[in-house]
Amino acid sequence: MAILDYADPQKLNGRYLEIYEELPTKPRLNIGKMWANAPHLYVSGQPLVRAILHDGKLEHDLRELMILTIARIEGGLYVFVQHIAWALRVGCSQAKIAAVEKGEFSSDLFSEREAMALRVAEEVIREVRVSEATMLAAKALFTDLELVEMIFTTGFYMMMIRLSESTRVDIDAPEGIEVPKSFSRLT
Numbered sequence: 001m002a003i004l005d006y007a008d009p010q011k012l013n014g015r016y017l018e019i020y021e022e023l024p025t026k027p028r029l030n031i032g033k034m035w036a037n038a039p040h041l042y043v044s045g046q047p048l049v050r051a052i053l054h055d056g057k058l059e060h061d062l063r064e065l066m067i068l069t070i071a072r073i074e075g076g077l078y079v080f081v082q083h084i085a086w087a088l089r090v091g092c093s094q095a096k097i098a099a100v101e102k103g104e105f106s107s108d109l110f111s112e113r114e115a116m117a118l119r120v121a122e123e124v125i126r127e128v129r130v131s132e133a134t135m136l137a138a139k140a141l142f143t144d145l146e147l148v149e150m151i152f153t154t155g156f157y158m159m160m161i162r163l164s165e166s167t168r169v170d171i172d173a174p175e176g177i178e179v180p181k182s183f184s185r186l187t
Contacts (some may be wrong), residue, residue, distance in 0.1 A: 004167045019043045030169045031078060031160065052156060053086075056149045060090035062117050065110075065156050066150065068092075068100045069118045073125050075185030076161030078169050085174035100175035103186050113141050117150055123152040 009028075012020055014049065016039035023046070036042045062151050064087035071080035080101075087097055096114075097143060099107040105118040123130040130138075130151075138147055163169070173179050 002034065002170050004028070004034065004037060005043075006030065006033035007039070009036070012036065012039055015186060016043055019046055020182045022146060029082065030172045031082070031164050034167050034169050035163060048156060052149070052153050056153075057143070058117075058146055058149050058153075061092045062114055063149075063153060064090055064092055064116055065096060065100065065119050066121045066153055068097060068143050069105055069121050070125065070154055070157040071161060072100050073122060073186045074161045074165075075183065076157070076165060076172055077180065078181045079157060079161050079172055080183065081173050081177055081179055084156075084177050102178060112159035116141050120150050121145070124151055124159065137174070 002048045009017065009020055018035060019026075019042070020032075032042075035045070052063070058066075064083055068080060068087055070076070071083065084097060088094075093109070096107075096109050098119075099105075099109050103120060106115055110118065116134075119134055120130055120138055123134055135147070139143070142150070171179055
């Protein structure tokens, strides 16, 4: 159960309410309702969310595998559950999702690009700084733009996981998505 109250849209005004009402997700996800407790951050953050999820150059399935990996390493159950549906929608296989859930980020199921993207995300999380060897190997597979997107995506979802986990956002799983029974931070 959430420790903080969810924002009351009736208390939002002006541009905050306008942006809140413009969002395509209905009913509103609990993470958005929690984030809207800080309307100035919520409104400012929405263009970044759109840029990551819709405007980026990374393949959508690759981005979703990264987000699932970030959530799995960080123990971000809310983000993991929400992004299973996104991953399936953009073509990620159940087998790849299951491998990420088990923490098998270097599984033979993943293409060379996928495995490298997951490695970059893992190093950003665990080491903050991606090793030179990994960055050089990644540069052979990705453009500089894609690598910057990967780093931003990792940082953004680390932040969202901290919000959802610290405030104990209630899981509002998409229809048909099962919530994992056991889920903790991978150390």
